[in-house]
Amino acid sequence: MKRYAALGLSLLSGLWSLCGADLPELRVSTDKRHLETTDGKPFFLLGDTAWELFHRLDRDETLLYLNKRAAQGFNTVFAVALAEFEFHLPNAAGELPLENNDPTKPREAYFSHMDWVIDEAAKLGLRTALLPTWGDKWNKKWGKGPEIFTPENAAVFCEWLGRRYADKPVIWVLGGDRPIENDNHRAIIRAMAAGLKKGDGGRHLVTYHPQGRKNSSDFWPDESWLDFHMFQSGHAQRFFANYDMNAKNLALAALKPTLDGEPCYEDHPVRGLMKDGKPTEWFDDKDVRMAAWRSVLSGACGHVYGTHSIWQFHDLTKRKQQTDARTPWKEALDLPGAKQMGVMRQIIEKQFFTEGLDWTKLRRDDSLVTLNGIEVTSQNKPMAAVTEDGSFAVIYVPGFAKNGLFFNGHKQMSGSIPETAMALDPATGDFLSAAATISGAGPVYMPMPNLGKEPWKGDWLLVLRKAKDK
Structure with missing residues (x-):
């Protein structure tokens, strides 16, 4: 097992490879479950939401943000051209995006700054997931708007x-956290999609960002312009079953x-636990880690x-507090969950690949594991996946179950005895223990690894590999 200890993700103490002046374009894979580059390499999208990036940061601040996220392992940044908050105010350079709020009259100086941000991101290997507008500009619903879009404009x-960014490494994101409520809304979004496709020749992927606890498939179950589904599991409660939202999409x-x-954000109030309009609890790094591994x-x-x-x-030296933000953004860059997202990508893309394991072949299979004598809830539910050929399986265990679990996956793994069963720390990628030696045909008990104080609260990752044919 020593060789697995050496595979711990200590290389995250250095920088990710900062490259990408010429990022390859993306497409949907032939299995229609993943994204890949046009040269056929799997692309694991790891994004960070920086919605107000173009609107609120100056160039020095922008470079600080982009360099930090690239170093942490992100490969995509989400930002919006026409911002939600303080839309009536200019960007950090004093520029407004539109002449008299007319979408047919974009102002060059504002979009020149956007060009620069997208180019600087690309130099660091970061694609830009670009929203043309926040949703309040076509369905105010809440917020300040103004509603400025018609299907025509x-x-x-x-x-x-689309034409301006045809040659840039972008992913188009329509929607913007507002619902489709009538035929006019539907016509506006379809017109946006058609305009983007006409402008860039269909070179870039298109998706849709809905409001909380909603799924793009709620509105667009089968639209030719939508390349991949997106949902927002949101910020209302802990342990939300985002895996069921994936299941809905994969059953279409x-x-x-x-x-x-948009899963629960780190350092965000748990909205369902607000009292008298004030936060009482905040999502932490384990919350975001759990949402990530369960979804993947x-x-x-x-x-x-x-x-x-x-x-x-968030910066109180420049603007008032909004929506219960509490940590200055430059400090928030180093919240632990961000680095842990890079660990997740590292495990999936590099550690699995080093072992010759193809993460794109993993398929969810709840029958792989059972908890030891306790009821499965949204809090303690493990998430398990196994490859189609039974070569390896991965199980995320969120904790909250004191007595370990049972592995039942002999049939899925072709009845073979896995060569290795190792436990990893999903926060660091470090090797924890050899969880068990798998033998026989019945359920095999997997004890918890040593997770320190109150170990039953800790989460862990179990990786099982089938024995090689002799």
Whole structure:
């Protein structure tokens, strides 16, 4: 087992490879479950939500943010052209995006700054998941708007955007946290999609960002312009079953990749536990880690992380507090969950690959494990996946179960005895223990590894590999 200890992710103490002046374009894989580059390499989308990036940061601040996220292992940054908050105010350079709020009259100086941000991100290997507008500009619903889009001007604006960024490494994200409530809303989004496709020739992927606890498939179960599904499991409660939202998408007749585009944000109030309008509890790194691993092992094509201070770039020296943000954004860059997202990508892309294991072949299988004598709840539910050929399995155990679990996956792993069964720390990637030697045909008990104080609260990752044929 010493060789596995050496595979711990100590290389995250250094920087990820910062490259990417010419990032390859993306497409949907042939199995319609994942994304890949046009040269056929799997692409695990690891995003960070920086919605107000173009609007609120100056160039020095932008470089600080981009360099930090690239070093932490992110490969995609989510940002919006027409921002939600303080839309009436100019960006850090004093520029507004539109002339008289007219989408057919974009102002060059504002979008020149966007060009620069997207180019600087690309130099660091970061793609930009670009929202043409926040949703309050076509369905105010809540917030301040103003509603400025019609189907006609939406098509014009998005064709212009598509043409402008046709040669840039972008992913188009429509929606913006607002619901489709009538035929006019539907027509606006379809016009935006058509405009983008016309402008960039269909070169870039398109998805849709819905409001909390909603799924793009709720509105668009089978639209030709939508390349992959996105949902927002949101910030209302701990232990939300985002894996069921993936399951819904992967059961559709028109199969497309699926992604949790806005799970619980680190350092965000748990909205369902507010009292008298005030936060009482906040999501922490374990919350975001649990949401990430459960989503990925239930079939997501990647994951999107966020922190409550970063998406809005909370800075009391420049603006008032908004939506209960409490940590200055430059400090929030180093919240532990961000590095742990890089650990997850490292495990999936590098550690598995080093061992010759193909993460794109993993499929969720709840029958692989059972808890030891306790009821499964949304709090303690393990998430298990096994490859189609039975070569390896991965099980995320969120903790909250004191008595370990049973592995039942002999049939899925072709009746073979796995060569190794190792436990990893999903927060660090460190090797914890050899969980068990798998033998026989019946359930095999997997004890918890040593997780320190109150170990039953800790989460762990179990990786099983089938014995090689002799």
